[in-house]
Amino acid sequence: MNEKTVERIEPRTLKGFRDYLPEAMLPRERLMETARKVYRSFGFAPIDTPTLEYFEVLAGKGSEETDRQMYHFEDQGGRHVGMRFDLTVPLARFVAQHANEIGFPFKRYHIATVWRGEAPQAGRYREFMQCDFDTIGTESIASDIETALVINELLTAIGFERFQIRLNNRKVLNGLLKRFGLLDQSTAVLRAIDKLGKIGPEGVAKELRESTNAAAEQVAAILQMTAVSGTTADVLRQLELLAGDEELAVRGLDELRSVVGGSAAGGIPDGRLAIDVSIARGLDYYTGSIYETFLTDLPTIGSVCSGGRYDDLAKLFTKQHLPGIGASLGLDRLLAAMEELKLLPQAKTPAQVLVVQFDAGSLPYYLTLAKQLRAAGIGVEVFPEPKKVGQQFKYADRRGFAAAVIAGPDEVAAGKVQLKWLAEGSQAEVSVGNGAAELIAQLRAKLGGA
Amino acid sequence: MNEKTVERIEPRTLKGFRDYLPEAMLPRERLMETARKVYRSFGFAPIDTPTLEYFEVLAGKGSEETDRQMYHFEDQGGRHVGMRFDLTVPLARFVAQHANEIGFPFKRYHIATVWRGEAPQAGRYREFMQCDFDTIGTESIASDIETALVINELLTAIGFERFQIRLNNRKVLNGLLKRFGLLDQSTAVLRAIDKLGKIGPEGVAKELRESTNAAAEQVAAILQMTAVSGTTADVLRQLELLAGDEELAVRGLDELRSVVGGSAAGGIPDGRLAIDVSIARGLDYYTGSIYETFLTDLPTIGSVCSGGRYDDLAKLFTKQHLPGIGASLGLDRLLAAMEELKLLPQAKTPAQVLVVQFDAGSLPYYLTLAKQLRAAGIGVEVFPEPKKVGQQFKYADRRGFAAAVIAGPDEVAAGKVQLKWLAEGSQAEVSVGNGAAELIAQLRAKLGGA
Numbered sequence: 001m002n003e004k005t006v007e008r009i010e011p012r013t014l015k016g017f018r019d020y021l022p023e024a025m026l027p028r029e030r031l032m033e034t035a036r037k038v039y040r041s042f043g044f045a046p047i048d049t050p051t052l053e054y055f056e057v058l059a060g061k062g063s064e065e066t067d068r069q070m071y072h073f074e075d076q077g078g079r080h081v082g083m084r085f086d087l088t089v090p091l092a093r094f095v096a097q098h099a100n101e102i103g104f105p106f107k108r109y110h111i112a113t114v115w116r117g118e119a120p121q122a123g124r125y126r127e128f129m130q131c132d133f134d135t136i137g138t139e140s141i142a143s144d145i146e147t148a149l150v151i152n153e154l155l156t157a158i159g160f161e162r163f164q165i166r167l168n169n170r171k172v173l174n175g176l177l178k179r180f181g182l183l184d185q186s187t188a189v190l191r192a193i194d195k196l197g198k199i200g201p202e203g204v205a206k207e208l209r210e211s212t213n214a215a216a217e218q219v220a221a222i223l224q225m226t227a228v229s230g231t232t233a234d235v236l237r238q239l240e241l242l243a244g245d246e247e248l249a250v251r252g253l254d255e256l257r258s259v260v261g262g263s264a265a266g267g268i269p270d271g272r273l274a275i276d277v278s279i280a281r282g283l284d285y286y287t288g289s290i291y292e293t294f295l296t297d298l299p300t301i302g303s304v305c306s307g308g309r310y311d312d313l314a315k316l317f318t319k320q321h322l323p324g325i326g327a328s329l330g331l332d333r334l335l336a337a338m339e340e341l342k343l344l345p346q347a348k349t350p351a352q353v354l355v356v357q358f359d360a361g362s363l364p365y366y367l368t369l370a371k372q373l374r375a376a377g378i379g380v381e382v383f384p385e386p387k388k389v390g391q392q393f394k395y396a397d398r399r400g401f402a403a404a405v406i407a408g409p410d411e412v413a414a415g416k417v418q419l420k421w422l423a424e425g426s427q428a429e430v431s432v433g434n435g436a437a438e439l440i441a442q443l444r445a446k447l448g449g450a
Numbered sequence: 451m452n453e454k455t456v457e458r459i460e461p462r463t464l465k466g467f468r469d470y471l472p473e474a475m476l477p478r479e480r481l482m483e484t485a486r487k488v489y490r491s492f493g494f495a496p497i498d499t500p501t502l503e504y505f506e507v508l509a510g511k512g513s514e515e516t517d518r519q520m521y522h523f524e525d526q527g528g529r530h531v532g533m534r535f536d537l538t539v540p541l542a543r544f545v546a547q548h549a550n551e552i553g554f555p556f557k558r559y560h561i562a563t564v565w566r567g568e569a570p571q572a573g574r575y576r577e578f579m580q581c582d583f584d585t586i587g588t589e590s591i592a593s594d595i596e597t598a599l600v601i602n603e604l605l606t607a608i609g610f611e612r613f614q615i616r617l618n619n620r621k622v623l624n625g626l627l628k629r630f631g632l633l634d635q636s637t638a639v640l641r642a643i644d645k646l647g648k649i650g651p652e653g654v655a656k657e658l659r660e661s662t663n664a665a666a667e668q669v670a671a672i673l674q675m676t677a678v679s680g681t682t683a684d685v686l687r688q689l690e691l692l693a694g695d696e697e698l699a700v701r702g703l704d705e706l707r708s709v710v711g712g713s714a715a716g717g718i719p720d721g722r723l724a725i726d727v728s729i730a731r732g733l734d735y736y737t738g739s740i741y742e743t744f745l746t747d748l749p750t751i752g753s754v755c756s757g758g759r760y761d762d763l764a765k766l767f768t769k770q771h772l773p774g775i776g777a778s779l780g781l782d783r784l785l786a787a788m789e790e791l792k793l794l795p796q797a798k799t800p801a802q803v804l805v806v807q808f809d810a811g812s813l814p815y816y817l818t819l820a821k822q823l824r825a826a827g828i829g830v831e832v833f834p835e836p837k838k839v840g841q842q843f844k845y846a847d848r849r850g851f852a853a854a855v856i857a858g859p860d861e862v863a864a865g866k867v868q869l870k871w872l873a874e875g876s877q878a879e880v881s882v883g884n885g886a887a888e889l890i891a892q893l894r895a896k897l898g899g900a
Contacts, residue, residue, distance in 0.1 A: 008766060008767060008768070008769070009506055009507060009766055009767055010767075011507070011543045011544075011546040011547035011764075011767040011768065012504065012507075012543075012547065013499075013500055013503070013547070014500060014502055014503065014504060014525075014529065014531060015527070015529075017500035017502060018500065019497065019498070019499050019500070019544055019547070019548065020496075020497055020498040020499075021497060021548060021551060021552065022495030022496060022497060022552075022558065025495070025496040025497055025498055026495065026496060028498075029486065029496050033483070036479065039800075040800035040801065040829055041800075041801065041824045041829045041830070042801065042824075042829075042830070042831060043799055043800065043801035043804075043829065043830065043831025044800070045472030045475070045476065045798060045799055045800055046470075046472060046475040046476060046478075046479050046800075047469065047470055047471060047472060047475055048469070048470040048475055048478075049463075049469050049470075050463055050464060050467035050468065050469070050577055051501070051563065051565070051577060052464055052467060052521075052565075052577070053463070053464065054462065054464060056459055057459060057461070057462075069526075071502075071523075071525060071526075073521075073523030073524075074523075075464075075521060075567060076519075076521075076567045077465070077567075079464065079465075081464060092461075093461045093462075094461075094469055096461035097461035097462065097463070097469070098469065098471060101471060102471065102472075103845070103848060103849075105833075105834050105835070107831070108472065113501065115501070115502075117525060117526045117527075127500055127501060127502070135834065138834045138835055140834040140835045142807065142810075142813055142832060142833075142834040142835070143834045145813070145817065146832065146834070149817070149821075153824075261814065262813060262814060262817055264814075265813070265814030265815075265817040265818050266817040266818070266820070266821055267817075267818075267821040314461075316458060316459055317458060317459055317460075317461040318458070318461065319458070348495060349493055349495055350489075350490035350491075350493065350494070350495055350496075351490065351491065351492065351493035354493075357592065360592075363592055363595070363712060363715070364711065364712060364714075364715030365715075367595065367599070367712055367715040367716040367717075368715050368716070368717075370716070371599075371716055371717040374491045374492075374603075379490055379491045379492075379493065380491070380492070380493065381492065381493025381557070382592060382596065383555075383592075384555050384585065384588045384590040384592040384593045384596070385555070385588055385590045385592070395553070398553055399553075
């Protein structure tokens with residue numbers, strides 16, 4: 001094509017969409033890898049489902065909002081298709097379709113992209129990743145306990161020490177609402193309770209007065225319930241008093257007790273799991289345990305891992321009764337939090353060592369060396385061009401390499417290299433005889449790794 | 451919802467799309483993890499781009515066929531958008547858009563889903579994964595060498611020993627075509643040469659006679675060129691004779707020599723890299739080295755990793771001249787090959803140990819034990835319900851667990867478990883004192899891992 005005749009296209013992304021550059025993608029991949037590792041260690045297996053589904057599979061399964069936000073269109077074959085807006089509807093379809101092959105209990109994780117054509121706003125994108133794990137086909141409380149254990153292990157493996165898993169139970173909530181005479185208005189009441197953290201008890205009272213027909217006494221009872229606090233034992237005692245002999249609430253309290261006890265046996269440190277009656281999680285389909293997870297150093301960012309138990313996952317696709325429990329790790333929220341808390345490394349390279357190409361004639365020497373370091377588990381980039389060493393150092397700095405290895409003709413002749421630590425600027429000569437054993441040892445000592 | 455009033459939706463996937471069940475997804479994830487690890491070890495950094503792009507960004511960049519197969523539609527905001535059909539067009543857009551931020555040379559890998567509304571046929575899907583790596587912004591032969599090294603390391607890390615990387619060079623091809631007086635018909639000639647493996651020399655001759663105006667002498671020259679064979683040194687010698695002083699071919703031969711020499715220094719075993727003049731890779735944009743990779747035990751499946759050097763990646767988006775080189779690992783093809791060669795494990799569980807829930811009262815004991823094993827790096831699933839032990843064993847068999855750990859009240863009281871190896875059916879009592887050290891040692895001894 002002649003330079004003059006080329007009609008160029010402006011390189012740009014769609015509104016609400018974004019590119020991930022290496023410095024954003026590296027921690028993102030690390031987070032996903034950690035999640036996969038944790039899920040697997042508990043026996044959750046990966047699945048994947050198509051991005052596109054028949055429109056009728058997706059439509060009407062979330063809220064009116066998700067229907068409106070769904071990307072959907074007619075494909076080349078005249079089929080009305082939609083792009084998934086979450087991983088729960090595809091899971092329901094998947095489990096109904098493959099029930100005989102997968103067997104139950106079925107534990108799966110699914111890390112995949114979903115799309116919602118929301119009005120763009122700061123920090124909200126139309127394409128984002130979900131990272132869900134669920135156990136389908138059992139009502140056993142062991143799965144409720146395990147959900148807490150997985151959340152604990154996820155956050156710990158990612159590197160957090162200061163976080164709290166808040167636990168509640170829909171049976172307790174509904175049982176108490178029944179006792180207060182408000183069960184028929186539970187959706188509105190739970191929606192109000194959910195806002196406690198944001199609008200405080202007075203705000204909740206106001207909303208209850210406005211959106212329900214609760215009497216003053218009933219509003220007071222709700223506020224008394226959500227004010228329950230203290231140690232887990234204290235909270236359980238206060239809830240028992242409120243519950244009296246209301247059967248649903250009593251069963252819910254039993255479940256709470258089991259999750260608290262099992263979590264301790266499963267290794268969750270004292271104080272990390274707390275019962276919080278104000279967590280309602282608006283979603284109507286939760287029927288038992290509910291979970292939210294807050295970072296102690298950044299609670300305002302909201303829950304970073306949430307979920308709960310539900311009664312019947314796939315009732316729109318099969319008559320098979322499929323209770324389950326699961327939660328979702330908020331990848332993007334966690335990454336935003338880690339950025340704000342300065343927990344993210346700034347490197348733009350996954351390799352830690354740059355081999356400088358001092359002269360093109362020594363390329364075989366550099367390549368052999370790089371091979372030896374890689375075989376020892378050390379990531380190495382060989383600079384592709386014999387540019388000025390200063391320029392190569394600049395490249396190394398900008399990318400965030402930890403060390404540079406330099407060998408001119410003298411070093412090559414002597415079987416040596418200069419090892420330069422870029423942050424400190426320190427430099428020393430190292431032999432590369434014996435399979436570069438000495439260089440590997442020095443790099444490992446500083447970079448870590450076996 | 452009342453059972454009777456539920457109108458059920460048939461759970462089904464779209465034609466040409468598929469679900470990945472755990473037994474398919476586990477090796478798929480393992481392959482992607484291996485690829486990521488190898489790419490990173492050479493300093494390639496991950497990026498991601500949006501699934502949806504402006505239609506004008508994607509349209510007219512591949513072939514007429516890719517345009518026709520592209521999923522595209524008008525979004526909620528009236529924008530004409532398309533789903534990416536490869537990772538190269540998004541890379542070109544990305545590099546042009548972020549040139550100032552990323553800096554060059556820019557080495558990236560991108561593992562992501564692409565969509566093509568092809569006519570469905572056996573083994574072809576409308577949604578599939580691509581797994582590309584590229585080095586942008588340098589013409590250095592060091593990157594050509596590195597491309598071969600990465601391919602070698604990818605296949606080796608995945609577990610193959612018997613494979614061959616076939617190398618050719620477009621400068622050699624075009625230089626020889628020039629010498630034969632066929633350069634002006636190179637597209638048709640290269641398309642014919644590309645089919646050599648399928649239709650043989652006579653088929654190529656026939657196609658040349660039909661689709662070009664090559665004289666008998668010219669056809670004979672082409673066949674002589676593609677028949678060049680022997681050791682790498684032999685092939686180079688024969689090509690030198692054919693090239694004479696044709697400058698482009700001579701430069702291409704220099705490049706071939708450098709890639710062969712560098713590959714040896716970089717650790718590719720003798721005989722694994724072979725020059726193959728019949729590899730043309732129809733794509734017009736290749737300008738230098740080209741690569742294909744064949745499994746010795748299943749050559750018919752075609753190349754599992756292919757790529758090459760190109761002159762100007764992003765000329766439709768920027769006037770910046772951006773030469774580069776890269777290749778793409780054929781994930782789905784490799785998985786199909788591994789299945790055919792029986793190289794895939796059949797497990798449906800990522801965890802290797804099932805802790806049987808003998809009785810619900812001992813759940814804390816099981817949970818503590820599972821925690822200890824996980825801390826030692828052993829994946830453990832605790833069965834969620836206290837079902838009959840026989841049923842739990844059946845579950846373990848079907849999922850493919852390696853071992854089951856059973857503890858009834860007697861074992862719990864004595865701080866012991868029964869460790870059962872499921873394939874052999876052997877069983878022995880093991881103490882779980884001292885942080886389950888003995889159990890961990892026995893599991894590690896058989897399962898591997900540190």
